[in-house]
Amino acid sequence: MSSRRTIAYQPALDGVRALAVAAVLAFHGGASxxxxxxxxxxxxxxxxxxxxxxxxxxxxDSTGTVALGPFYARRMKRLLPASLVCLALVLGxxxxxxxxxxxxxRRDSLGALLQVANWVKLxxxxxxxxxxxxxxxxxxxxxxxxSLAIEEQFYWVWPLVVRAVLRRTTRPLGPIAVxxxxxxxxxxxxxxxxxxxxVSP
Numbered sequence: 001m002s003s004r005r006t007i008a009y010q011p012a013l014d015g016v017r018a019l020a021v022a023a024v025l026a027f028h029g030g031a032s033x034x035x036x037x038x039x040x041x042x043x044x045x046x047x048x049x050x051x052x053x054x055x056x057x058x059x060x061d062s063t064g065t066v067a068l069g070p071f072y073a074r075r076m077k078r079l080l081p082a083s084l085v086c087l088a089l090v091l092g093x094x095x096x097x098x099x100x101x102x103x104x105x106r107r108d109s110l111g112a113l114l115q116v117a118n119w120v121k122l123x124x125x126x127x128x129x130x131x132x133x134x135x136x137x138x139x140x141x142x143x144x145x146x147s148l149a150i151e152e153q154f155y156w157v158w159p160l161v162v163r164a165v166l167r168r169t170t171r172p173l174g175p176i177a178v179x180x181x182x183x184x185x186x187x188x189x190x191x192x193x194x195x196x197x198x199v200s201p
Contacts, residue, residue, distance in 0.1 A: 056159055066159055068163075108120065112142050117148070131147075
């Protein structure tokens with residue numbers, strides 16, 4: 001029976017993660033020299049996408065398939081405990097009156113729990129620029145769940161995409177090749193959506 005193969009640990013990538021997190025913290029902390037620190041979120045997303053794709057390809061090379069159940073279980077075990085504890089603490093503090101001035105706390109709590117906080121914000125007339133504003137987190141205690149929601153949605157959808165791509169090719173693909181292929185395929189749809197947004201009143 002073949003075991004699930006993983007990629008080799010790369011300490012340098014932990015350093016990239018640390019720099020990205022530090023940039024975001026400095027940005028939200030109001031550091032005048034870090035006006036573009038929100039880019040750290042995009043760096044973190046890109047790195048996460050590369051590593052997850054590498055893991056999926058390694059598993060496919062080793063076993064001939066991508067086992068969705070175990071993958072989702074590992075992601076939930078990694079992300080949900082801390083997320084749920086934080087949400088529980090915020091709701092507990094709210095019950096004691098700590099966030100009475102936050103009028104959207106119920107909506108934000110449901111968005112965080114259901115992993116759709118980014119869509120809750122966007123459908124609530126917020127823009128992506130609002131989500132990366134330096135004052136984020138000072139309005140409500142759950143404002144930062146939008147980025148976690150994107151990460152979680154990526155974990156739900158991306159393995160399905162990778163498995164579909166691998167089923168259509170007979171040659172080995174690296175993580176960059178897979179991500180590039182999907183980006184090229186998605187570009188026309190994204191371009192059309194952006195064009196409609198630009199001309200809409």
